[in-house]
Amino acid sequence: MRIVVTGKEGQVVQSLCEIDPGLGVEIVAVGRPELDLAMPATVLPALEALRPDVVVSAAAYTAVDKAEGEPEAAFAINGDGAGAVARAAAALGVPVIHLSTDYVFDGSKAEPYVETDVTGPLSVYGRSKLEGERQGAAATDNHVLLRTCWVYSPFGANFVKTMLRLAESRDVVSVVADQRGRPTSALDIASAVIAVARRLVADPDPALRGTFHLAGSGEASWADFAEAIFDGFEKRGGRHVSVTRIATADYPTPATRPQNSRLATDKLASTFGVVLPDWRQSLDRVLDTLLAKG
Numbered sequence: 001m002r003i004v005v006t007g008k009e010g011q012v013v014q015s016l017c018e019i020d021p022g023l024g025v026e027i028v029a030v031g032r033p034e035l036d037l038a039m040p041a042t043v044l045p046a047l048e049a050l051r052p053d054v055v056v057s058a059a060a061y062t063a064v065d066k067a068e069g070e071p072e073a074a075f076a077i078n079g080d081g082a083g084a085v086a087r088a089a090a091a092l093g094v095p096v097i098h099l100s101t102d103y104v105f106d107g108s109k110a111e112p113y114v115e116t117d118v119t120g121p122l123s124v125y126g127r128s129k130l131e132g133e134r135q136g137a138a139a140t141d142n143h144v145l146l147r148t149c150w151v152y153s154p155f156g157a158n159f160v161k162t163m164l165r166l167a168e169s170r171d172v173v174s175v176v177a178d179q180r181g182r183p184t185s186a187l188d189i190a191s192a193v194i195a196v197a198r199r200l201v202a203d204p205d206p207a208l209r210g211t212f213h214l215a216g217s218g219e220a221s222w223a224d225f226a227e228a229i230f231d232g233f234e235k236r237g238g239r240h241v242s243v244t245r246i247a248t249a250d251y252p253t254p255a256t257r258p259q260n261s262r263l264a265t266d267k268l269a270s271t272f273g274v275v276l277p278d279w280r281q282s283l284d285r286v287l288d289t290l291l292a293k294g
C-alpha cells in the first residue's frame with residue numbers, strides 16, 4: 001500500500017516519513033513546487049503520477065496569527081487547495097484522510113467537542129480549515145476527516161520548540177492558563193493515520209468514513225503544557241524556568257483561540273481501536289529527540 005501525503009517539511013508529513021510504517025506500507029511525500037495548494041491545477045497531476053492507494057491531506061496554511069492578515073492565502077490553501085486534494089483522490093478512486101483542527105469550534109462548550117457538534121470558528125485559520133472540510137466532504141464519501149489539535153513534534157514549528165527556545169534566555173515565561181486542550185504528538189498522529197489508512201484500503205464500510213477526532217490522551221492548558229516542557233528541559237540538564245499563569249486577555253494576539261479546545265476521541269477509539277498515549281508520555285519522547293539533538 002502506498003500512502004501519498006501532501007507537504008514536505010510539515011510536522012505530520014515528516015513524522016509519517018520518519019516512523020517505520022510497518023510491513024507492506026510505503027510513504028511518499030509530495031509538496032511544492034510539484035504540488036502547490038495555491039495552484040489547484042498542480043494537484044491532480046502530481047498525485048496521479050505517484051499512484052497512491054491512499055491520499056493523506058496534511059499540507060496547510062497553519063500560521064494562525066499571520067492568517068488574520070492574509071485571509072485570501074489561507075482560504076486558497078486550506079479551502080480550495082484542500083478541496084482539490086479531495087477531488088483528486090475521488091478522481092483516482094482512492095480514499096483520502098484529511099487533517100483538520102479544533103479551531104473550527106468556538107470553544108464555548110463546557111464539555112469536550114464531539115464530531116457532531118456545531119462548528120463556529122473564531123479565526124481566519126479556523127474558517128479556512130472549515131471551508132476545506134466542506135469542500136472535502138462535497139468531493140467524496142470515501143473520506144476520513146481527522147480533526148486534531150495542539151500538534152508538536154521534533155519537526156517544523158510548534159509550541160514545544162517555541163518554549164525550548166525561550167528557555168535558553170528566560171527565567172520566567174508568561175503563558176495563558178484559561179485555554180484548555182489536548183497536546184498531540186505528530187509522531188502519534190502518523191501511527192494513527194497509518195492504522196486508519198490500512199482499514200480504509202481493506203474495507204469499504206461507510207462506518208469507517210466521515211469525521212473523527214484524534215488527540216493525545218489527557219488534557220492541559222497551554223500553561224500546564226509549558227510547565228511540563230520546562231520540567232522536561234530541567235530534568236535533561238537545562239536551566240530552571242518557571243511559568244507565570246496568565247489570562248488570555250493578558251496575552252493579546254491577532255487571532256482569537258477557543259477557550260475549550262478539547263476534542264472527544266471516543267468515536268475513533270470505538271471505530272478504529274486507535275487511542276493515543278498520554279500527552280506527557282509522548283512529550284517525553286519528543287524532548288528526548290529534541291534535547292539529544294542539542
Ligand SMILES: NC(=O)C1=CN([C@@H]2O[C@H](COP(=O)(O)OP(=O)(O)OC[C@H]3O[C@@H](n4cnc5c(N)ncnc54)[C@H](OP(=O)(O)O)[C@@H]3O)[C@@H](O)[C@H]2O)C=CC1
Pocket residue numbers: 006007008009010011012013031032035036037038039057058059060061062077099100101102129147148149150151152156157186
Ligand atoms: N500544527 C497544529 O497544531 C495543528 C495542525 N492541524 C492540521 O494538521 C495538518 C498538519 O499540520 P502540521 O504538520 O503541523 O503543519 P506544518 O505547519 O508543520 O506544515 C505545513 C505543511 O503544509 C505545506 N504547505 C503550506 N502551503 C502549501 C502549499 N501552498 N502547497 C503545498 N504545501 C503547502 C508546508 O509545505 P513545506 O513542506 O513546503 O514547508 C508544510 O509541509 C494541517 O492540515 C493542519 O491544519 C490540526 C490541528 C493542530
Ligand SMILES: Cc1cn([C@H]2C[C@H](O)[C@@H](COP(=O)(O)OP(=O)(O)O[C@H]3O[C@@H](C)C(=O)[C@@H](O)[C@H]3O)O2)c(=O)[nH]c1=O
Pocket residue numbers: 062063064065101102103148149150151158159162173174175176179222251253257
Ligand atoms: C509563545 C506564547 C504563546 N502563548 C499562548 C498564545 C496562544 O494562546 C497559545 C498557543 O500559542 P501558539 O501560537 O503556539 O499556538 P497556535 O498556533 O494557536 O496553535 C494552534 O495551531 C493550529 C495550526 C492548530 O490547528 C491548533 O490546534 C493549535 O495547535 O499560547 C503564551 O501565552 N505565551 C507565550 O509565550
Ligand SMILES: [Mg+2]
Pocket residue numbers: 062063064065
Ligand atoms: Mg502558531
